[in-house]
Amino acid sequence: MNIIDVVINYGSVMVNAFKLTLILSFTSFPLGFLGGDSFNNVEPNIA
Amino acid sequence: MGGIALITLNLTSPRFLKMFLRIFVEIIRGTPTTVQLFFIYYALPVLGIKLDPFTSALPALSINSSVYQSEYLRTTLNSVPRTQWEASLSLGFTRLGSWLYILMPQVLRIAIPALTNELIYITKFSSIAYFVTLPELVCVSEVIGAKTFAYTEVYIVVACLYIAVAFVISEFMEYLYKKLSIQGLTMM
Numbered sequence: 335m336n337i338i339d340v341v342i343n344y345g346s347v348m349v350n351a352f353k354l355t356l357i358l359s360f361t362s363f364p365l366g367f368l369g370g371d372s373f374n375n376v377e378p379n380i381a
Numbered sequence: 382m383g384g385i386a387l388i389t390l391n392l393t394s395p396r397f398l399k400m401f402l403r404i405f406v407e408i409i410r411g412t413p414t415t416v417q418l419f420f421i422y423y424a425l426p427v428l429g430i431k432l433d434p435f436t437s438a439l440p441a442l443s444i445n446s447s448v449y450q451s452e453y454l455r456t457t458l459n460s461v462p463r464t465q466w467e468a469s470l471s472l473g474f475t476r477l478g479s480w481l482y483i484l485m486p487q488v489l490r491i492a493i494p495a496l497t498n499e500l501i502y503i504t505k506f507s508s509i510a511y512f513v514t515l516p517e518l519v520c521v522s523e524v525i526g527a528k529t530f531a532y533t534e535v536y537i538v539v540a541c542l543y544i545a546v547a548f549v550i551s552e553f554m555e556y557l558y559k560k561l562s563i564q565g566l567t568m569m
Contacts, residue, residue, distance in 0.1 A: 335531040340538055344525045351521035352542055358435070358517065359504040362442035366503070367496075369447030 409448040415509055417441045422513040438510035446503050453495040457488045490561050497554035501547045518542065 341348075409417065418441040421432065461484055469479035511520040522539045526532040 335529050335534060337534045337537055340525070340529070340531055340534045343529075344521075344535075347521055347525065348518065348538065348542070351516055351518045354435075354516065355504070355507050355518045356546065358438055358442065358510060358515075359500075359507045362439060362446055362507070363500050363503050365439070365443035366446030366450050366499075369443060369451070 406448050406451060409444060410452070414441065414445045414506055415512060417445060418509060418513060434510065434513045434515035437513055438507070438515055442503055442506060442510075445506075446499060449502075450496065450499055453492050453499065454488055457492040457495070458484065460491055461487050490558075490563075493554055493558040493561070497551060497558075500550050500554070504546055504550065505543060 335343075418438060421441050422434070422437040425432065425437075465483055465487070466479055469483040470476070474483065507517060508519040510517050511523070514520070518539055522535045526535045529535070
């Protein structure tokens, strides 16, 4: 079985899994961004 | 919206709350993502909170990424001259207003390369969701590999997919960085 066979036979399964991977990462990032923003100490040191 | 609410909380928070956030950052940064994921998936049910694989992986990755992103933002905040903060306060901005309208646009612009790294990292780290049986790319490829014994071919395809995503993210963020950069202010 070569790469072309893998893509032809299991392409749709892999695309579904790929979508799940993208959903997971592209949801986690903005959530993390909002969280990270809130953890940030936004008070600079004013002498 | 949750982030905005939390920023407000942080801006007005007393010292002990800031210390608590600092301890939280150190704990999350000091433990592996896998441990955090296993904690959410296997330890929280003991406390009565049962989550499915996706809803376990999402907070694990988000919380982990948020801590790293907070450190990136903290570093870039230091690169903005503090006179910006002083000037905005003297012009009558509140602390929240100064952050949202004066400092944040500058900080985000500078932080884009670091955030690009983080976005690529999180895409790759999403593969650890395989450990809690989430049928994502690596999990599915393992199943296909076990069925066909064509591990080499399957993992070449998987690697190509990850590279493609990383490339698209990298190019998009580079475009964003150039688009948002101010002429004469940046090195590149």
